[in-house]
Amino acid sequence: MKFISLFLSLIIISILNNIIVLSVTTATTTPVSDITLIVNLNNNNNYPVNGTCGSAQTTCNNINDAINYFNTIAVNVNRSSTQIIYQQLNLLLEDGTYSIGSTINLYQYNITISPLNSGSNKVIINSLNSNNSNNNNNSPIFTVTPFNGIVDTKVQNSYILITGIQFSNLKQSIIKVSTNYSFTDIRFESCIINQYNSNNSMIEINKLFNQDLIQPNNHLKINNSRISNVQTDNNTSLIYAINTIISVSGTTVSNATIVQSIIDISFGENLNVDDSDFSNVNSVFGILDVLNTQVSIDDGNFNNNIASNGASVLTFTSTVIGIYYTGISNCNFKDNSGTDGGVFHGENTDSSFETYSSSIIGCTFSGGSAINGGAIFVNNIPLSIVNSQFGDITATVAGAFIYNSDNHFAMLNVSFTEKSLNSSKTTTTTTTSSGIEEYAIYFSNSTGSIKNATFDDNSFAIFCNISTINIDATSKVSTFTCAQCNMVLGQSQICSVGGSSVSTSTSGTGSSMSVSSSGAQSLTVTSTSSTPQTSTSGTGSGLISSSISSSGSGHTVVTTTTTGISNQLSPSFSILIFILLSLLLTLSF
Numbered sequence: 001m002k003f004i005s006l007f008l009s010l011i012i013i014s015i016l017n018n019i020i021v022l023s024v025t026t027a028t029t030t031p032v033s034d035i036t037l038i039v040n041l042n043n044n045n046n047y048p049v050n051g052t053c054g055s056a057q058t059t060c061n062n063i064n065d066a067i068n069y070f071n072t073i074a075v076n077v078n079r080s081s082t083q084i085i086y087q088q089l090n091l092l093l094e095d096g097t098y099s100i101g102s103t104i105n106l107y108q109y110n111i112t113i114s115p116l117n118s119g120s121n122k123v124i125i126n127s128l129n130s131n132n133s134n135n136n137n138n139s140p141i142f143t144v145t146p147f148n149g150i151v152d153t154k155v156q157n158s159y160i161l162i163t164g165i166q167f168s169n170l171k172q173s174i175i176k177v178s179t180n181y182s183f184t185d186i187r188f189e190s191c192i193i194n195q196y197n198s199n200n201s202m203i204e205i206n207k208l209f210n211q212d213l214i215q216p217n218n219h220l221k222i223n224n225s226r227i228s229n230v231q232t233d234n235n236t237s238l239i240y241a242i243n244t245i246i247s248v249s250g251t252t253v254s255n256a257t258i259v260q261s262i263i264d265i266s267f268g269e270n271l272n273v274d275d276s277d278f279s280n281v282n283s284v285f286g287i288l289d290v291l292n293t294q295v296s297i298d299d300g301n302f303n304n305n306i307a308s309n310g311a312s313v314l315t316f317t318s319t320v321i322g323i324y325y326t327g328i329s330n331c332n333f334k335d336n337s338g339t340d341g342g343v344f345h346g347e348n349t350d351s352s353f354e355t356y357s358s359s360i361i362g363c364t365f366s367g368g369s370a371i372n373g374g375a376i377f378v379n380n381i382p383l384s385i386v387n388s389q390f391g392d393i394t395a396t397v398a399g400a401f402i403y404n405s406d407n408h409f410a411m412l413n414v415s416f417t418e419k420s421l422n423s424s425k426t427t428t429t430t431t432t433s434s435g436i437e438e439y440a441i442y443f444s445n446s447t448g449s450i451k452n453a454t455f456d457d458n459s460f461a462i463f464c465n466i467s468t469i470n471i472d473a474t475s476k477v478s479t480f481t482c483a484q485c486n487m488v489l490g491q492s493q494i495c496s497v498g499g500s501s502v503s504t505s506t507s508g509t510g511s512s513m514s515v516s517s518s519g520a521q522s523l524t525v526t527s528t529s530s531t532p533q534t535s536t537s538g539t540g541s542g543l544i545s546s547s548i549s550s551s552g553s554g555h556t557v558v559t560t561t562t563t564g565i566s567n568q569l570s571p572s573f574s575i576l577i578f579i580l581l582s583l584l585l586t587l588s589f
Contacts, residue, residue, distance in 0.1 A: 186203070334364075
C-alpha cells in the first residue's frame with residue numbers, strides 16, 4: 001500500500017510540474033505592443049517634464065523629451081531571465097535639424113530612429129546642444145553604458161537601428177559603447193555622414209576593454225550609406241571596435257584626412273566589406289587596420305588612398321597561427337600608396353609558420369607605390385593570387401608589385417605590366433643590393449609555385465632570394481635573378497643554391513596549380529576558386545555557450561545556452577519517473 005501512495009504522490013508532482021512549466025512558458029511569450037513616438041521641432045506643445053507626448057496630436061518637441069517619456073512607460077518584454085530588454089520603440093522624426101539636449105543612453109533599448117516621412121532626406125542631427133553646460137566635444141550623442149556606472153556582469157541586449165538620418169557638422173562621437181559582457185547590435189541604414197571633425201572616434205565600441213572575449217559581444221552594420229569629409233587626428237580612427245563583428249555594404253567613404261584609419265578592429269572574428277568604394281583617404285595605418293580578425297573584401301573600388309605607416313587599404317596583423325585569414329575578390333585598386341605594401345600589408349608575428357591561406361582573386365592593381373611591395377607586402381601570411389592583373393606600380397626598395405617573405409605562395413593566371421622600367425638594364429648579380437626594386441616580385445625565404453603568369457617584356461620578373469620556386473612552362477617570364485635560390489621552369493632547373501642569373505621567355509595557358517612544401521601547409525588553387533574555404537572544429541568544456549545569428553531585416557540575436565541541471569523538472573523527466581515507478585510497483589507485487 002505504501003508503494004501505491006508513493007506512486008500516486010509522484011504522479012501528482014509530475015502533473016504539477018508540467019502545469020508550472022506551461023504557465024512559465026505562457027507568461028514569457030505574452031506579446032507586448034511596440035511604442036511609436038513622433039518628434040516635431042516645429043510644434044511647441046505643452047506637457048509636464050517626462051510627460052505624455054509622441055502622438056500625432058501632441059508630438060514630442062525634441063528627441064530627449066521622447067526618450068524621457070518612454071522611460072516612464074517602457075515594459076521589460078524578456079520575463080524569462082535576468083536579462084532586460086524593453087519593448088520596441090519607434091522614434092519618428094519630422095523633417096528638421098536636431099541638436100540633442102544631452103547624451104542619450106540606449107542601454108537595454110530596442111529602438112529604431114527614422115524619418116516620419118519615409119524616404120525623406122531632410123532629417124539632420126548636427127550635434128549636442130552647445131547651450132547645455134554638461135556637454136562638450138568628448139560627450140557622444142548616444143551611448144550604451146550600464147546605468148549608474150555599474151559594470152555589467154551579465155549579458156544584457158541592446159538593439160539600435162538608425163535609418164535615413166543625416167549627421168552633419170559633428171564634433172563628437174555619434175555613439176559610444178562601454179560594456180564588458182553585454183551584446184549591442186548597431187545598424188546604420190541609408191544614412192549620410194558629412195563634415196565630421198573630432199578628436200574622438202565617430203563610432204567607438206569597447207575602447208577601454210582590452211581583453212579579447214571568446215565570443216564577440218557586439219555587431220556593427222553600415223549599409224547603403226555615405227561618409228564624406230571626415231577628419232580626426234593621427235591617433236584616432238573613425239570607427240574603433242574591440243570584440244565586434246563589423247559589416248559594411250553598399251557604402252562610399254571619401255575625403256578623409258588625418259585619420260589613423262577608417263576602421264580599427266581587434267579580436268572581432270569577422271570584418272566584411274562588400275560593394276563599397278573608398279577614395280581620397282589619407283591615413284596612418286590604412287582604411288582598414290585589423291588585428292586578429294578574419295577579413296573579407298568583395299566587389300569594391302579603392303582609388304587614390306595613402307597610408308604613412310602601413311598599406312593604404314588593408315593592414316592585417318595576426319599574432320597567432322591557424323585562425324585568421326584575409327579574402328579579397330573582384331576589387332579594383334588604383335593609385336594607392338603606402339610604406340610596406342601599397343594596397344595590402346599582411347603579417348603574422350607568431351614565430352611559427354602560418355597555416356591558413358589568404359587569397360586575392362579577380363582583382364586589378366594599377367598605379368601607386370610603396371617602399372617594399374608596390375601593391376602587396378606579406379610576411380608569414382600564405383597567399384594565393386588568382387586571375388588578377390598588376391600594372392604601373394613601383395617600389396623604392398624591393399618588389400615593384402609584390403614583396404613576399406617567410407611564406408608559402410601560389411599564383412595562377414596573373415599578369416604583370418610595367419612600362420616604366422628600363423628594359424636595357426642587365427640582369428643583376430647574386431647579391432640582394434640595389435636594383436631589386438625594379439623586379440615585379442621579390443621572394444625571400446619562401447616556397448611556392450607560379451602557373452600561367454605573364455610578365456611584360458619590358459619588366460624584370462622575379463628576384464628570388466633564399467627561396468624555392470616552381471614555374472610552369474606555360475608562364476611567360478622575362479628576366480629573373482637568383483640569390484641562394486632554387487628555381488624550376490617547366491622541367492628545367494634554371495638556378496640552384498649558389499646563385500645564377502637567367503633571362504628566359506615562355507608562353508602558354510594553364511588552369512590549375514598546386515603548391516606543396518615540407519612545411520606545415522599545402523596550398524591548392526584552381527581557376528574556378530572564388531573565396532578561401534576553411535573549416536574548423538573543436539569542443540569546449542565550459543558550461544555556457546553562445547551563438548550569434550542574423551537574418552533579413554531583423555536585429556542580430558545572441559542566444560546563450562547554459563548546460564547543467566535545471567532548477568525545475570521537465571516533462572520528459574516526469575515521464576521517466578513515471579516509467580521507473582511503474583516498474584518498481586510491478587516488482588513490489
